[in-house]
Each structure stands twice: as C-alpha cells, then as structure tokens.
Amino acid sequence: MTLSCDVAIIGAGTAGMAAYRAARVHTGRVLLIEADAYGTTCARVGCMPSKLLIAAADAAQAVREAHRFGVQAEPPRVDGRAVMQRVRSERDRFVGFVLETVHGWPEATRLSGRACFIDAHTLDVAGQRVEAGAVVIATGSRPRIPPGWRERLGARLIVNDDVFDWTDLPRSVAVVGAGVIGLELAMALHRLGVRVRLFARSSRVGPLTDPELQLLAQRLFAEELPLTLNAGSLDPVLDGEQVRIGDECFDLLLCASGRMPNLDGLGLDALPLPRDADGRALVDRHTAQWGNGALFVAGDATDDRPLLHEAADAGRIAGDNAARWPDVHHRPRRAPLAVVFSDPQIAIAGASYAELMAAGVAFDTGRVSFSDQGRSRVMLVNRGGLHVYAERGTGRLLGAEMIGPAAEHIGHLLAWSVQRGDTVQQMLDSPFYHPVVEEGLRTALRQLSSDLHLPSPPIESCLDCDTSAEAGN
Ligand SMILES: Cc1cc2nc3c(=O)[nH]c(=O)nc-3n(C[C@H](O)[C@H](O)[C@H](O)COP(=O)(O)OP(=O)(O)OC[C@H]3O[C@@H](n4cnc5c(N)ncnc54)[C@H](O)[C@@H]3O)c2cc1C
C-alpha cells in the first residue's frame, strides 16, 4: 500500500518538529518520518546534556577559586558517577518533554523508518512507499570523523553522543578539534578532573574571527587548558588499551572535528538540485526551498548556522512553505547570534569581523578589555575583550565579537540592537545600571562613537569604582 500526504517531513528533530507544527496549520495530511529514536539531538546529545556537564564543571571550579575571595575550601572531590547520574537524569527529563509532545501527535501522522527518495515526490521508508505533495528534509548532521580513525581506534574513538551516556568519568581524554564542541567539552572535562588535552589543527581556537580576539582566546584558554595548537594532521594509534597521540596516551579520543549534513544516502544524487562547488546544498534561507520544486530543507541538514534557534526558525519556514507550495512565501530571519559556553564565554552577534571584511563594508571598531572592568573585577571574572563594529557614516551597529564574562547575555543585547538597526548613539542613550558587566559594553560604544566622529555623548565617570575603562578613556 502507498501512503499519501500533502507534506512529508524527514527527521523529527528540532527543525522537523517545527516544520510539522507549521505544516499542520494548513493541512492534516502531514507525515513525520523518523529513522531513529525521538527526542532531538539538542535534548539527547547536544545543547542540554553539554550544558549540564558544563554546569557541574563550573561548580567544581567555583570551589577551586573560592580562596581568591578569602574563602578557604578543600580542593573539590568530583564524584564522577554522581556527576554523570545528574547529567543523564536531567537529560532524560528534557528528552521526556520532547517525547510527550511527539507522542501527543496523531499516530497516523508519524512513521518510523529511514526515508530515501525514489523521485522528488516519492519516498521509500523501510519498504513503505510514501507519496508527498512536498517534502521537508530535516535530517540534521553527524560528526565528521577523519578517514581510517574509526577502523584504527574502534571503541576508543568516541563522539559527543557517547559522552552523555557515561556512568562515570574516564581518567583521560584527547579532544581533537578546537571548535565549539571541542572547546566546551574539553574545558568541562578538564574542570571535572579528567586529564584532557585539546588538539587544534591550526592556531585557531573557537569561532572568533577578529584576529585580536582570536589571539586573546588562544592565550586565555591556554592558561587553563592543556592545549596543543598547530597540531596539523594527527596520527592517533592504539597502544594497548589506550590511544596514543605523539608521546601522550589517553583512555579515549573524543573526535570533535566538525559535523556534516545528513544529505548523503537520501537518494538525492539523481535530482538536479543546486549545490555549491563543495557539493553543499544551496538552500534559500528565507523560503527554505531547495531548487524550484517542492523540496525544502531546514536545520543542520543545510549546513547554514547549525544552531538550535536557527533550526527551529528554518523548520517553521520550511513546514509553512511546504504546505503552501507552490505559493512560497519569503520570511525574514533573525540577526545572527552564537554563544560558546566555555569560560570565558564567547559570543558573536550580528555580522562577524570576517563577514564584514569579506563584504568590504566600511566600519569602525570599538574595543574594551574586561581586565579592568569594575564589576568583572569584583567577581574575579575580569578576563577577555569585546569588539563592537559600526558602519562609518551612519553609526549603525553591524556586529560584535566577544570573549569574556556574561557573553551569553551581552551577546543577546548586541544581537537585538543589530536586528533593530540601532545606531551606536541609540545604544548609548539606553540605560546602563551600575555596577554591571554591561558597563564594559558602554565603554566600547563610547570609543566607537568617538572613532566614528559622531557627536560625543556626555561622559559620566564612574566615581565609585573609577577604572579608566569605565570612565570612558
Ligand atoms: C554537543 C552539541 C552541543 C550543542 N550545543 C548547542 C547549544 O548550546 N546551542 C545551540 O543553539 N545549538 C547547539 N548545538 C547544535 C544543535 O543541537 C543543532 O543545531 C540542532 O539540534 C539541529 O537540529 P535538527 O533538527 O537540524 O537536527 P536533529 O535534531 O539532529 O534531527 C534530525 C533527525 O533526523 C533523523 N534522520 C536523519 N536521517 C533520516 C532519514 N533518512 N530518515 C528519517 N529520519 C532521519 C535523525 O534521526 C534525527 O532525529 C549543539 C550540538 C551538539 C552536537
């Protein structure tokens, strides 16, 4: 028997679930197809369990740092089993909410099995034929593992998914790849007492593109984390029960060398779909449409800003347009925002430095260092810097990069300003409480305002904490 629907959605992750909801506003004839267990990458093996592990690591670090305030504490004793028990049980709670939602949807609108295209409107799902008016591909991504490593290292090679099923912490882990996942997990494991070394292929650590801030990030992370920069092409080998990299051995190698979209294996090669020179899908991010037909792609499957909120937004657009097809609507997207939950945190809001340079935009940069920032110093988190970028002539805020305290919050303020089209002056006219880390942002904005040769705002020095940074000098 052939199943027939108006919209078939492949993948019940964040993007697929958002697409399902949006499509169901138009039609009840929607089919959500999932090959694996429900529960989403974010809740099962991504955003949530990684932040749970980081929260435990931060608690241990706070105990270690207490003496700097005059509070004496014994060095923390990390109970790995208890740490992982909390990570898993809280993770299961988050997954439970997702399962509740999916299981609340009519059973006739859900199908289990791996989907593969027969043609643009026909799918094979584990032997079941599905015909669809339109299809949303929301298949997510998977870790990219260098060729031969899996065969060579077997179970000693792990990826992020494996970490969150641990019942105890290992003794040592080599983390390969100093991108977002590598940085977050390496730092968390290190603070939980695991012997860690983070291997970066180049000298870059994390996503900052501003050369000054990238250098600062390298220095700050190297102060705490055993870090091998410029590791080049690694050649890990099994040495007994361990993985050897150079002359150091580890219990496990955590591969965090990037992720690849799950578009291969879908039977799409025969379809004439637009791709870039590297074979990546060229999808219109305002319609989620891939090509001119009834095919839509959302979430990590697109390789475009692989973040949770982007997956949800793209899923909504894809589901809505798939159900409307061929009446496809263009939808606005939000200002970019990315946060890394390292310590110090990293945020990129609006356009990055590299994007502005590549686009040839005329912009000025306002800078602040947090080393002397009043509230940051009070809390002993005075490490890092913030660069804000504004357009010459108009003074409009274009973007910002930051490594430092409260970056997850300051990043939001900056992204909201970028999206509203605020000028530097409008931002300076907004309230700043005292004493807060955001006063550092004001310092950077004042410097930017002066460099842009915009009319100077009145400078009120901070008389009570009088750091030169906050006095606006
Ligand atoms: C360790 C880690 C930490 C992260 N932390 C953050 C964070 O803090 N903040 C943030 O914004 N983002 C974070 N992310 C990124 C975020 O998790 C992803 O951007 C988001 O989960 C992508 O959602 P998705 O719907 O595209 O994919 P997924 O949730 O992976 O869903 C894809 C689904 O498609 C299914 N599927 C695949 N192929 C087929 C097929 N052929 N047939 C049927 N079903 C199929 C899969 O089984 C899966 O269920 C993190 C990611 C990782 C890995």
Ligand SMILES: NC(=O)c1ccc[n+]([C@@H]2O[C@H](COP(=O)([O-])OP(=O)(O)OC[C@H]3O[C@@H](n4cnc5c(N)ncnc54)[C@H](O)[C@@H]3O)[C@@H](O)[C@H]2O)c1
């Ligand atoms: N806080 C968050 O929002 C968060 C957290 C985790 C993941 N994510 C999302 O997941 C995406 C994927 O994260 P990721 O860390 O897998 O990818 P990434 O692209 O951020 O980092 C991969 C890193 O691995 C390096 N690399 C590649 N091949 C290598 C090799 N053979 N040896 C050594 N290093 C190698 C790359 O140079 C890069 O630095 C991120 O782009 C992000 O969007 C977000």
